[in-house]
Amino acid sequence: MTVASSIHAVRAQVKAWREQSARIGFVATMGNLHAGHMDLFRTIAPHCDRVVCSIFANPLQFGPAEDYAAYPRTLDADIDKLQSIGADLLFAPTVQEMYGSSGMSDTKVSVKRLNNLYCGKLREGHFIGVATVVCKLFNIVSPHVAVFGEKDYQQLAVIRQMVSDLSIPVDILSSPTIREKSGLASSSRNQYLTPAEKTTAALIYSVLCEMRKAIEAGDGNFNDLEARATTRLVCAGFSPDYITVADAMTLLPAQPDTRNLVILVAARLGKARLIDNVTVTI
Numbered sequence: 424m425t426v427a428s429s430i431h432a433v434r435a436q437v438k439a440w441r442e443q444s445a446r447i448g449f450v451a452t453m454g455n456l457h458a459g460h461m462d463l464f465r466t467i468a469p470h471c472d473r474v475v476c477s478i479f480a481n482p483l484q485f486g487p488a489e490d491y492a493a494y495p496r497t498l499d500a501d502i503d504k505l506q507s508i509g510a511d512l513l514f515a516p517t518v519q520e521m522y523g524s525s526g527m528s529d530t531k532v533s534v535k536r537l538n539n540l541y542c543g544k545l546r547e548g549h550f551i552g553v554a555t556v557v558c559k560l561f562n563i564v565s566p567h568v569a570v571f572g573e574k575d576y577q578q579l580a581v582i583r584q585m586v587s588d589l590s591i592p593v594d595i596l597s598s599p600t601i602r603e604k605s606g607l608a609s610s611s612r613n614q615y616l617t618p619a620e621k622t623t624a625a626l627i628y629s630v631l632c633e634m635r636k637a638i639e640a641g642d643g644n645f646n647d648l649e650a651r652a653t654t655r656l657v658c659a660g661f662s663p664d665y666i667t668v669a670d671a672m673t674l675l676p677a678q679p680d681t682r683n684l685v686i687l688v689a690a691r692l693g694k695a696r697l698i699d700n701v702t703v704t705i
């Protein structure tokens with residue numbers, strides 16, 4: 424695997440592969456790779472000849488009071504994992520390589536409607552940072568296909584909308600959420616949890632599964648389901664940001680006749696902010 428830190432080196436390598444008619448697959452990450460990231464490589468492998476991965480903790484997508492400085496950075500261990508999974512090229516740029524000496528991007532990509540919902544509303548500027556960096560990474564890597572995790576459901580929706588609106592020539596695949604044995608969705612932020620909090624954190628997925636079961640059994644009182652789930656999480660020590668039954672396509676609150684649903688949750692526990700979701704079809 425080649426490790427590149429410059430935009431120029433990535434472009435040169437991808438150009439050479441494209442000249443050989445190779446199909447380029449892309450996995451964007453912030454590093455500290457875990458089982459959830461690794462599964463993205465398994466999802467994309469049948470769809471491409473070469474796999475490019477990026478590791479970049481993107482300052483643009485962190486709010487001033489968020490965990491940018493504390494975000495776990497484990498480049499050497501990540502390189503070993505990427506090598507073992509057969510990635511072909513790692514792009515691990517500095518902030519300066521991506522954003523110049525200002526460390527900022529004057530140009531921003533805003534997927535307006537989705538920015539005004541859930542994590543977009545609560546984490547001001549977060550999805551603008553995500554869309555801007557992913558757009559930039561697509562321009563650097565020029566992939567034919569890219570994969571994103573369903574764990575970050577709203578992020579996936581933002582990226583699909585951006586790609587469609589800006590006619591970016593890349594196919595977007597999604598990959599199911601990988602979980603620990605307890606049901607807790609794998610996440611770099613799980614390391615902020617104490618062992619006791621980690622046990623508690625598994626409740627998020629249990630609550631989601633119970634809500635799904637109730638909806639599948641015909642319970643259409645979404646407000647009541649959301650309220651009861653919130654109470655359960657609060658009683659266990661969480662501070663929930665939201666728990667919402669939404670339309671799986673638009674992400675707007677579900678209506679009685681909505682058939683494809685997603686239950687989205689974000690909740691704080693100790694030092695961690697955890698997100699998760701499950702889809703339901705009725």
Ligand code: AMP
Nearest residue numbers: 452453454459571572574575600601609
């Ligand atoms: P991150 O490094 O957290 O920015 O995540 C990089 C990519 O990995 C995104 O597409 C995430 O949605 C995906 N991802 C992170 N955790 C999981 C997980 N538990 N299951 C599936 N995909 C994940």
